[in-house]
Amino acid sequence: MKGQFVQVLVALGPGSTNGISELPVARGAAPVEKGLAAYIIETDPDRVIARFNGHDAPDVLLLDFDFPGMEGLGGIRSALDLVAERPIAVLVSPATHNVADLALAAGANAVLPLDMPPDAFHAAVLLLQAGVSFAIFDREHVLAQMRDIGTLSDREVQVLAGICKGLQNKEIAHAFQIQEVTVKMHVRSIIRKLGARNRTHAAMIARDFAIV
CATH class of the missing domain: 1.10.10.10 (Winged helix-like DNA-binding domain superfamily/Winged helix DNA-binding domain)
Structure with missing residues (x-):
């Protein structure tokens, strides 16, 4: 992975707090080997996806289940179109089997719990880039x-x-x-x-x- 860059767009709903918020915020690209890809956190979440379409689309989209305008899981297909079919992981709290099944069936590539630690998000991004579909649940x-x-x-x-x-x-x-x-x-x-x-x-x- 040396020398490669991954641009990750994080679209969080209002008031979301999780491992992502603890990541260093970058406005450009950051090398993966430094621990985290470039996580772009916008201050205007209900407009952020529309800014990334066509060749400007991020490599990976982490989309909060409670993101404004999502309307449950119905917004996944629209999000896929807006980010030019890049991998999408839906962030939910809590991450349950039922939500995972619905999200994956709707076109998401992964389902992740909102409270995962930063290093887990980093690993998840690498799996998404590799084309892996998966769901992670909180055992406790x-x-x-x-x-x-x-x-x-x-x-x-x-x-x-x-x-x-x-x-x-x-x-x-x-x-x-x-x-x-x-x-x-x-x-x-x-x-x-x-x-x-x-x-x-x-x-x-x-x-x-x-x-x-």
Whole structure:
């Protein structure tokens, strides 16, 4: 790799903090053998991708799952077009099997946890450049989730099943003949126990671990 340069564009959503933020910020190219490729962190994230198209595209794009305008995983295809089909790694927190499957199917080359250390990001960039597709998961996070899943009550599992089917709280309440306010209470408990961001994320975790 001596003498080679890699330009890496990092597109982070608002408030993202992870190993990337600890990397030395460079506005040009930096040799890989010095420990890190050139990571370009823009201060205007919702416009940054559009600035890199055609021959100006970066060699690798690290794209935050919560990047403005991503609309979940639907923005991956658009991002691929904008960076001229360069390798894309989607950054997620937490990195789960379900998200990884969806991201890879949408065209991403890799899925990485947001809290990876800088040297791990460096290694991931080299793998992406080599044409490798992969996903990295946080073992401790997965084990912790498995422990928390065991604390779900039978009713919470039933409510979670309804969420996975796309049912609204009122429909779940009707199905189990309970009050809607009770369903809301169970939903909050489920999200907390699974460490989910919202009910959609809770459903993704449920599918990851085959809870329902």
